[in-house]
Amino acid sequence: CNKMIITIYTSHIYKSIKTCHMHFKILARTPLILPSLLLQTSLSVFRLQDFSVKRRFSDFLGLHSKLASKYLHIGCIVPPAPRRALWVRVKVGKEDQSSNEFVEKRRCALERYLMRTVKHPVLLKDPDLLQFLESPELARAVSTQALSGAGLMRMMNKAADAVNKMTIRMNESDTWFEEKQQHFENLDLQLRKLHGSIESLVCHRKELSLNTCQFARSAAMLGNSEDHTALSRALSQLAEVEEKMEALHNEQANQDFSLLSELVGDYVRLLSAIKAVFEHRVKTWQKWQDTQILLQKKREAEAKLQITNKPDKLQQAKDEIKELELKVSQGERDFEQISKTIRKEVTRFEKERVKDFKETIVKYLETLLHSQQQMIKYWEAFLPEAKAIS
Amino acid sequence: MQEGLDDGPDFLSEEDRGPRAVNVDLQTDATLQVDISDALSERDKVKFTVHTKSSLPNFKQNEFSVVRQHEEFIWLHDSFVENEEYAGYIIPPAPPRPDFDASREKLQKLGEGEGSMTKEEFTKMKQELEAEYLAIFKKTVAMHEVFLCRVAAHPVLRKDLNFHVFLEYGQDLSVRGKNKKEKLEDFFKNVVKSADGVLVAGVKDVDDFFEHEKTFLLEYHTRVKDASAKSDRMIRSHKNAADDINRIASTLYTLGTQDGTELCKYGLIPGHTGGGQREGRGGKIEARVAADEDLKLADLLKYYLRESQAAKDLLYRRSRALVDYENANKALDKARAKNRDVLQAETSQQICCNKFDKISESAKQELIDFKTRRVSAFRKNLVELAELELKHAKGNLQLLQSCLGVLKGNT
Numbered sequence: 024c025n026k027m028i029i030t031i032y033t034s035h036i037y038k039s040i041k042t043c044h045m046h047f048k049i050l051a052r053t054p055l056i057l058p059s060l061l062l063q064t065s066l067s068v069f070r071l072q073d074f075s076v077k078r079r080f081s082d083f084l085g086l087h088s089k090l091a092s093k094y095l096h097i098g099c100i101v102p103p104a105p106r107r108a109l110w111v112r113v114k115v116g117k118e119d120q121s122s123n124e125f126v127e128k129r130r131c132a133l134e135r136y137l138m139r140t141v142k143h144p145v146l147l148k149d150p151d152l153l154q155f156l157e158s159p160e161l162a163r164a165v166s167t168q169a170l171s172g173a174g175l176m177r178m179m180n181k182a183a184d185a186v187n188k189m190t191i192r193m194n195e196s197d198t199w200f201e202e203k204q205q206h207f208e209n210l211d212l213q214l215r216k217l218h219g220s221i222e223s224l225v226c227h228r229k230e231l232s233l234n235t236c237q238f239a240r241s242a243a244m245l246g247n248s249e250d251h252t253a254l255s256r257a258l259s260q261l262a263e264v265e266e267k268m269e270a271l272h273n274e275q276a277n278q279d280f281s282l283l284s285e286l287v288g289d290y291v292r293l294l295s296a297i298k299a300v301f302e303h304r305v306k307t308w309q310k311w312q313d314t315q316i317l318l319q320k321k322r323e324a325e326a327k328l329q330i331t332n333k334p335d336k337l338q339q340a341k342d343e344i345k346e347l348e349l350k351v352s353q354g355e356r357d358f359e360q361i362s363k364t365i366r367k368e369v370t371r372f373e374k375e376r377v378k379d380f381k382e383t384i385v386k387y388l389e390t391l392l393h394s395q396q397q398m399i400k401y402w403e404a405f406l407p408e409a410k411a412i413s
Numbered sequence: 414m415q416e417g418l419d420d421g422p423d424f425l426s427e428e429d430r431g432p433r434a435v436n437v438d439l440q441t442d443a444t445l446q447v448d449i450s451d452a453l454s455e456r457d458k459v460k461f462t463v464h465t466k467s468s469l470p471n472f473k474q475n476e477f478s479v480v481r482q483h484e485e486f487i488w489l490h491d492s493f494v495e496n497e498e499y500a501g502y503i504i505p506p507a508p509p510r511p512d513f514d515a516s517r518e519k520l521q522k523l524g525e526g527e528g529s530m531t532k533e534e535f536t537k538m539k540q541e542l543e544a545e546y547l548a549i550f551k552k553t554v555a556m557h558e559v560f561l562c563r564v565a566a567h568p569v570l571r572k573d574l575n576f577h578v579f580l581e582y583g584q585d586l587s588v589r590g591k592n593k594k595e596k597l598e599d600f601f602k603n604v605v606k607s608a609d610g611v612l613v614a615g616v617k618d619v620d621d622f623f624e625h626e627k628t629f630l631l632e633y634h635t636r637v638k639d640a641s642a643k644s645d646r647m648i649r650s651h652k653n654a655a656d657d658i659n660r661i662a663s664t665l666y667t668l669g670t671q672d673g674t675e676l677c678k679y680g681l682i683p684g685h686t687g688g689g690q691r692e693g694r695g696g697k698i699e700a701r702v703a704a705d706e707d708l709k710l711a712d713l714l715k716y717y718l719r720e721s722q723a724a725k726d727l728l729y730r731r732s733r734a735l736v737d738y739e740n741a742n743k744a745l746d747k748a749r750a751k752n753r754d755v756l757q758a759e760t761s762q763q764i765c766c767n768k769f770d771k772i773s774e775s776a777k778q779e780l781i782d783f784k785t786r787r788v789s790a791f792r793k794n795l796v797e798l799a800e801l802e803l804k805h806a807k808g809n810l811q812l813l814q815s816c817l818g819v820l821k822g823n824t
Binding site for chain 1: 629632633636637639640642643644646647649650651653654657658660661664665667668784787788791792795796798799800802803806807809810813814816817820821
């Protein structure tokens with residue numbers, strides 16, 4: 024059973040006053056026998072193996088790019104990498120709140136990404152992934168700048184694909200695929216909606232925290248100006264309770280984000296990988312069909328040549344037909360293979376999804392539980408103060 | 414369906430709120446009891462049924478009801494304010510105008526957007542908005558009732574003739590709202606008053622009690638105003654968050670039902686639909702917390718904002734009377750010096766003196782009563798606020814524990 028565990032740490036490297044790179048140290052822990060590139064041989068002994076390497080964010084994007092180009096078109100759901108935020112720059116030398124938060128978000132996202140990737144039984148065997156995890160030095164991924172030439176090319180290819188997709192209509196003989204596609208479309212809709220609501224909740228809770236803080240200060244001032252001593256004290260206590268609530272709300276908002284929002288966001292992106300995989304299947308089918316049509320044409324042409332007396336051309340036609348016949352069988356095999364792979368992948372994905380959601384929801388509910396327990400403590404301390412007003 | 418999740422303690426019933434939350438702790442007096450027994454909300458006005466029970470001889474019957482609108486309450490309040498005899502009393506603040514505009518707008522928007530959402534969503538949102546409308550309605554009824562109860566509890570104001578007419582006269586009082594000219598007059602009157610108020614406030618009072626009260630009230634009023642505004646904002650955020658939780662709940666529920674067949678295989682139906690249900694109930698509890706905070710905290714602060722303003726007004730009237738008295742004194746001295754119109758000046762001075770003394774005497778008692786009322790109202794509401802917060806937090810806790818139990822047990 025595959026139980027590699029990935030932990031990611033961050034460290035900044037200052038190259039000069041102006042340039043600061045963020046490095047991520049990956050600690051990969053595995054009890055599994057792995058074909059190791061370094062040792063050039065399979066580990067014959069079951070031992071706990073720790074790999075520790077340093078990587079840049081662009082390295083992760085490079086890894087994903089390689090895996091996607093190798094496996095998406097044969098039907099594997101390759102987990103998408105975290106997106107590069109175009110507008111955030113980590114300030115050099117500054118340890119301010121927002122950069123720390125940004126770094127932490129990124130670190131978490133990378134950890135989740137890598138964990139999902141190594142959980143995939145096919146991807147785990149990939150030499151590029153293993154090199155990523157083990158090799159101390161890694162060739163810099165060059166084409167991952169968001170607005171680089173390669174980036175633009177990718178965007179254009181995506182657009183072209185979108186146009187193609189609109190024009191391909193496949194005769195679906197397998198209802199399983201039709202059902203699944205519909206299912207994923209619905210899921211996509213619901214998850215996007217959910218994501219929107221969760222982001223709204225995070226925003227409102229942060230607002231609540233801020234407003235509670237302001238109210239607490241105002242209540243304290245009111246307590247100060249109240250001339251009845253017991254009431255004055257009670258109002259100050261109220262102000263203190265509200266200050267504590269402010270902290271609770273803030274913490275809860277963070278949990279809303281890091282647990283719920285990120286989870287749902289990840290799955291929205293995963294669903295687009297699934298969509299891509301289904302599309303590749305359609306393309307594979309199209310390719311097979313096109314080859315069949317070409318073969319048919321060549322056969323008709325050969326039939327015509329039979330009548331005329333052109334032995335060279337006839338032989339050429341026969342050769343081409345043989346080639347095409349091979350291609351057609353290959354095309355059929357490819358289509359069947361990708362269909363089979365997708366079925367397996369989807370089953371695995373659904374199982375993982377259920378587990379993932381359940382684990383995260385449990386964790387989230389536990390944070391809610393904790394904050395309610397705190398709230399009870401605070402209000403229970405306040406109640407006697409309020410009752411003491413005479 | 415999991416039993417544990419459906420049968421919870423009854424945290425969500427409307428009824429346990431008790432009778433309409435009256436802010437002010439008032440003595441109920443058998444000789445005159447006033448309440449609002451019913452209210453009807455029509456398109457742009459609210460009709461209150463004012464019900465009176467009295468053993469006083471002034472009234473024709475012992476128990477009777479009339480229908481009044483907001484403008485008639487304002488007329489009554491203004492008649493108190495304009496009555497010189499009541500200058501020495503804190504006039505109970507007028508109830509705020511019923512404001513359903515925001516709620517009505519939301520209902521309208523909902524109606525327009527009906528096509529773009531599912532039937533369940535529409536019904537749910539409609540229920541929420543209707544509940545909100547109901548809450549605002551209940552509040553405005555409570556505010557109007559408190560005003561009447563304060564008047565009925567006041568030893569002098571309860572005897573006012575206008576008040577009796579208000580309570581008893583079966584027909585419409587034909588009190589129209591102020592027209593533009595009158596509103597403009599009011600505006601100028603207020604400008605003059607506040608300018609005057611500043612001048613008058615500057616006059617230092619010989620009497621320690623009043624000097625202290627003046628300083629106290631000025632500061633207190635400002636602080637209460639600020640606290641009231643901040644509490645409103647805090648509660649609004651809370652309501653927004655509760656709305657979000659409800660939306661999340663309904664999406665989770667849809668997800669749960671759609672996924673039904675898949676999750677069935679992994680035995681997680683309780684988990685997902687439980688999640689949706691829990692979020693739904695959690696959302697309802699959050700909304701309740703916000704609503705209770707609104708009632709106990711925000712309304713309390715708003716009410717005392719208005720009361721402290723009324724107390725300030727009293728002090729202003731007293732200072733005004735003091736200034737008049739001092740001016741009359743000066744006029745008397747001048748008259749004596751010139752030996753002209755002395756008798757007239759003497760009478761005028763005597764009147765001012767009496768007026769000032771009368772106001773001072775009753776004002777002292779009023780301000781002491783104000784403090785007592787304030788302390789007791791704050792105590793009541795703060796205690797109830799804490800108790801409600803605890804109740805909801807405990808409810809939430811139980812819900813979370815049972816949900817976690819179900820989820821964890823279903824590995």
